[in-house]
Amino acid sequence: MSIELGPVLIDGQTVALSVAGGRIVALTPTQAPAAAVAMPLSVDAHVHLDKCFTAHRARAAKPGLFGAIEAMAADKAAWSADDLRARITRGLADAVANGVGVIRSHVDWTEPGVPLAWSVMGEADTEVTLQRAALVSLDILGDPDHGPGIAARVAADGAVLGTFIYRHDNYADHLGRVFRLAADHGLRLDFHVDEGLDADAVAIDEVARLTRAHGMAGWVLCGHACSLAIRADADRAIAQIAEAGLALTILPTTNLHLQDMAPGRSPRLRGLAPAQELRAAGVTVLFGSDNVRDPFYPYGAHDPVEMLRLACLTLHLSPGDWLGAIAGDAAHALGLPPARLTVGAPADFILIEGADWTEALSNPRAPRRIYRAGAAMTQGTAA
Missing domain, CATH: 2.30.40.10 (Urease, subunit C, domain 1)
Incomplete structure (x- = not known):
């Protein structure tokens, strides 16, 4: 026909x-x-299928990112294979219906053992190309007793290694071990980094340094980097990010929702990394759906086109110039042909x-x- x-x-x-x-x-x-x-x-480069559709039962008692983390941890204690399978399947169906062709989902990995969600997601049957990215506690992944086994499992599953970095003690030492594990196993890296509006949240600088040191340009993707929006030395940091060959995913919904959140007060800060300056410096910038109807963002859908719409509004972009952020550029950053x-x-x-x-x-x-x-x-x- x-x-x-x-x-x-x-x-x-x-x-x-x-x-x-x-x-x-x-x-x-x-x-x-x-x-x-x-x-x-479209390409949705940063989502959390293990968490989606929990907002009705996992309500944050405190505002902001860490209140959402606590609410999610409490809900996770009751996760079962059936619960995960139903929500992951629903999330993937949502993505298919909205025109997603490729999706990378982070999976929380908070103990040394393989999380249930990792195994359930690995069995998912879907029309989209699904990449799993291990979102491992930095203290666990950077531990020489636990990190090597986790990296070996991630490599065996053909997945992506990652962690959450936000003002951790000794993060430089831990990150050094993470990069060595990635180099040993030929793994791509995907970091949640500097997800807050504190000028001293500067871990992306160390990620850029290590990316250069290990010759991993094009193999490292960061998400969030909210602190770039308020750092006095943002121009210097952006130049280093570009030189290192990092790509950065901006998450319009979750970052707008959680950053500068305080009860009874309207937010003053947008909490989004400076997309225009990043791309002007040569950084590949992506947009992702991130959290969908969970404690981190209780609304939304797995829909990169909607993320482009919101990014254009909040970052003052022309949509026709930024299609790559949800298509070709995003595929390339995920190691796939556009x-x-x-x-x-x-x-x-x-x-x-x-x-x-x-x-x-x-x-x-x-x-x-x-x-x-x-x-x-x-x-x-x-x-």
Whole structure:
């Protein structure tokens, strides 16, 4: 069956798009105004499928990041394989319905043993390309008695090694061991780093130094780096990040929700790393859905297009210039070949009504269709 779509805006050019046999067979330039915009299936580079859909039962007693961490830890004590499987399956279905092609999910790893969620997620059956990233306690991963075994397991599972770093004691020593483990096992690294608005949260500087020292440019992804928004030496730090070849994922929903949170007071600070300055310096910047309906962010969906919309609002960006942050740049940062809408490529793409990306993202209810192997779905249901 062949499908003719057009006029469609792809990579700044208006074309008639022809699909047959599950592939793009023609992209014919046209002078007609575009009626829709198209992009490859999106890449969600930073989510937490083990935590999603717990907001109704895990309520933070204290504001901010650490209140959410405590609420999540209390809920985790009652997790079962059935509970995890149901929520992970629901999260992946949410991502599929919103046009995600690749998703990287962090998995909390707070004890030396392999967490239940790691095993359950490894068995997930999904249409998306799913990467697991171990979010290990830095004190455990940096421990010479525990770190090597964890790294070996992560490597055996073809996954990504990572940890949470925020003003830890001796973090430089621990990070040095983590990088050596990654080098020994050929592992990519993904860090939650400096997730707070304290000017002395500067661990990303050490991550950049170690990335250079180990020759791991392009293999290390950081998430959050909120403190870059308020550091007086941010320009220097950004230059070091760029020189090291780090990529950075900005998480609009969770960081806006948790940072500068205080009961009875409106937030004054946005809590988002400076995307424009980072990219201008040469840093690959991504956007991710992060937390979905859990104590860290009790709303939302696994939907990078919505993350792009929110990033454009809060960081003053032009959406057409930042599609890579949820597509090609994101895939590259995850070690995958970027998908492109070219003749002969699989007909896997998102189509949104609108003359350009600004118009398409202006209306959250703009009709969106997801194509996988040339088969069309509306957002959320089969067509």
